[in-house]
Amino acid sequence: MLTLGSIAVTLLGLLFITFVIGRVMPIDPVLAIVGERASQETYDTVYLQLGLDKPLMVQFFYYLWDVLHLDFGTSLLNARPVSEDIARVFPATLELATIGIIFGVVLGVPLGVLAAVRKGSWIDQIARVVALVGYSMPIFWLGLMGLLVFYGILGWVGGPGRVGIFYVDVVPSVTGLILVDSLLDGNWDVFKDAFSHIILPASLLGYYSLAYVSRMTRSFMLEQLSAEYITTARVKGMSEWDVVWKHAFKNIRVQLITVIALSYANLLEGSVLTEIIFSWPGIGSYITTALLSADMNAVLGGTVVVGLIFILLNILSDLLYKVFDPRAK
Amino acid sequence: MAETQTMREWLLAETPTSRRHAKISALYQGWLSFRSNTMAMIGLGILVLLVFIAAAAPLLSPHDPFVQDLGNRLAPLGTDGHIFGTDSLGRDILSRLIYGARITLYIVALVALIAPIAGLLVGTVSGYVGGWTDTVLMRITDIFLAFPRLVLALAFVAALGAGIENAVLAISLTAWPPYARIARAETLTIRSSDFISAIKLQGAGPLRIITRHIWPLCISSLIVRVTLDMAGIILAAAGLGFLGLGAQPPSPEWGAMISEGRRFILDYWWVATMPGLAIFTVSLAFNLLGDGLRDVLDPKAGE
């Protein structure tokens, strides 16, 4: 159970880890700013400006102060504030992961329930194979294969990127979610094109959450179906369908919420590799690109934001827990 | 009687004659139930084969995995002497896959050593000592759990520099918290049991209790968890390799090979496909084995 105090401590720990990583990095933050050819004088000025002469604890507090004001420094690549960059790329990831999780939950929960109710039947076997393949397949490879087959050979979907080059920046960005923006603008062509681009990476992410969600649903359901209150429901003369959905399923809602929240958080993060494969301009691509070009502020800023989302989703699932479980009140 | 007793009867005896007998007999019965699980046996078979391939790589591979032949680059599947074709530098893909098995095993073995041991240490100390130590250690564990794993690993590799060893470290750093949780939970149940009190009365100190009595009892649930995690470790390592943060060229690491082949995916699909299939096969094998082991060692957790 998360309390406000433990959230604060977790948050602090998260920031401490990113801070330490930032200090250990084999990149001189001063050199990165002033360049190789700067004079010793310029170097020293920047050194003092960054507060690098202060003790580590003091530096950590500076860092905390900045982060609390959503200031992650400026990107060394484009000299813009990292927070602005993140605000720009994040909607792309959000859009992708949200469609992915909807896909995973809409298919995964019924599949898991069916597999539990008909344990050992062909549908249980299918659910098992789906999950095993999901747990064993490298996501970036499956993404490549998907591109090869559905884009390269069959031509059914759009290729990499969020929209084709003719549609870039056609609709004004309101929410940053291109499917929503194009609808708001009433521009069907952009919507269709964006949809054909998102469908493949989103199904890919959806498949991974489907594998996880269905497996967890199945084992939660099996546990509930062997409970005595299920026998009570049957003794009452309920149909099997009602026994499953009105009684057993009600009891797994709480656990399911936690699993779905976790899976959603994993998609937001797991999209790193997917975004690379599909040239998707989201936070995963952003962190990776920054990493490869040694843009430390951008890497740490991105990491903190993803960590924050993790914690937020945890809090959210905790709140929902209290809504759905009478025993938690 | 004793002379006519077969090995099998001895192993399945209902009343063991000694502690060793009981132990061996329990192992044998576990093996029998494991053996009846076809999928788990397939997994085990694949992994044994993998170890063999890795050990005998120089004998098995038809070519040197590093020798380039630019005249014969991107040869398709089934080319003479190159069953799986060649990559963009004309290197034999099959030979590279065979040598890549060594890297995969190396990574898996290292992570499987570091992470559970670190977790076991943290978890048992936390569970046995309790109080403030427990609170602090578990809070740290929670912080690491709250972190997105791949992003954390990315950040670590960024700090430490790219390379296999650093990739192993980064993955281990993100992998230990669940083990600590498991070990702590086990310790808490064991700590309050009567036999621990008995040992305490005999004068055993905390160190002896933890190392000789608690650790052995945590092992089986940890083994199951490690085996099930193995596939995830392989995928994470391959992911880092794919991003260019793991094994560096010209190393035939499977993830890096996919990354190389990615540029030609539309025209020369096999270059990226073959290493992907290799990763899939091995992590599938670990998942199958893990499922089987869980059923034998930890029947409670079995669905």
Add this chain to the structure above:
Amino acid sequence: MMSTLLDVQNLWVRFPTRNGVFDAVRGVSFTLGRERLGIVGESGSGKSMTGRAILRLIRPPGIVEADQVNLEGQDLMKLSEKDMRSVRGQRISMVMQDPKFSLNPVMTIGDQIIEAYRLHNSASKADAYNKSLEMLEAVSIRDAERVMRAYPHEMSGGMGQRIMIAMMLIPNPEILIADEPTSALDVSVQRQVLDIMDKLVKERGMGLIFISHDLNLVADFCDRVLIMYSGRIVEVCDADKLHEAKHPYTRGLLNSLPRLDAPRDRLEVLERDPQWSEAPSVSGSE
């Protein structure tokens, strides 16, 4: 004695296992009138399985077979699953051991009782609500309106079991199977729950199958007793004549209980004769 409600002939319950088929109930026959029939036996004797088999609640891979399970002229073994559902609850109901587990933890008690009623009666929600309130009061629950809104975890064991009884009796069944209904309760409330159950069963002229491991309780509470051992009925006797029982197993059970009127230094340990489980089942028909 009186009209027969239920006639069970040659009932078997089988479970296929890795080492062959396990017979949990082996050819049990008995009848039930408007009476209180006790089934006694140790754990694993098949007494609970018998109760569940009558309601056809044994899940696959378990198999139930019988020459007949006749409920007032209707053979339950021949009914479709759908027809069986209208038998469950409405004509035969069951109260289980522990209300902590037999009530759905995330539904209010009111919802669970109303549901039991509306499954077999096309009543409006308001009618069902009032009916449920009445029923809760019938099982001596004060403050029934508050209980209707409460969740099972807020109830004590004794209250939980009374709620179970209310829920199971609300569709007005002819037969109630009570499977160890008081074993999980505090001794102090056991009697109270039994009395309430007894009163309702008598008032409504129902048949009661009372499954228990407690010989004295059954002797005290029931009219007739079947003693089960390893899936078979080894002896049938009237409850008031239980202490004259002849079968060595029953005698053994009786002798292994401490008695205030005949104190002994050492209680007898039950010696089991493999022949008991081989001997054919005694018929419990009247």
